[in-house]
Amino acid sequence: MKIQVSATRMELMNLRKRHAVAIRGHKLLKDKLDELMRRFLRMIKGYKTLHQEVEELILKGHKHFLFARALMSPIDLREALMAKTDRQLAISVSWENIMSVRVPKMTMEGEAVSGQYGYANTCADLDLAMALYKKVLPKLLELAEKRSSLELLATEIESTRRRVNALEYILIPTIEETIRDIIMRMNELERSNLTRLMRVKEIVRKS
């Protein structure tokens, strides 16, 4: 595939410039891709363990909660858990820049509120469940943060890879082919010019 341009020195110069830019861009993007991949792989490490840990804690918490629900009267349970807590759980989200990808960083503001109920009418399983839920929350946030970072990085990796490939396999070969073509056509023109001159000289000499 060639770019349709007229075979002039001007075009050749422009194409050579574009070629240099494309090569530079390709190198930069490839470096970016390598670094993104390195970060991505580092982030994957430990994700699965964290995931399993969170899952286990939540499921354990659920188990204790179900026991508590079975042992306590529904009214007591509701009364204990729906007591108005004085503050809502809040987190602050800041953004971190990884190779021009903005990934979220979450930090909890204060601690989770739980266990603000009387111990007279509640059972031990409820305390256990609440303790587990409270323990899992920071980990759950970390998991959410990692997951979102992974997703964002994956999208960026994919688009960067497409760009690198487009440059490497489409744009740069096309420009190179066009440059070669222009050079060949110009050489051909020069040769034909030379033979014409020789012919003319011959005719002039004979006459």
Place this chain on the structure above:
Amino acid sequence: MSDQLALIADNDTVLGFGSLGMVCFPVETVEEAQEALKKAAAEKFAILFLTDEAAEMMGEKLAGAMKKTLIMKIPSCRTRKKMGLDEITAVVEKAVGIANIMDKA
């Protein structure tokens, strides 16, 4: 900037896990789930915790409504089904090309 957390789940999960101080939307039916999704989308939450059942009830509308909020699925108190790794595996596969890299890591 501080944001709140939201939880859309069945009554039991909301009562237990939600009592940590999240904004809760208890849902039991499809209509309730759709309604909760609308309400949650109108407000700005940092993370939306969802149970698999609630996500199923919302169907396709979920992805469209929650573009800016981070969705995190948690196991529900009733089914206690495990949290799937499928979604993240798909993401990893998209980026790296192979999925079993997660097992090795």
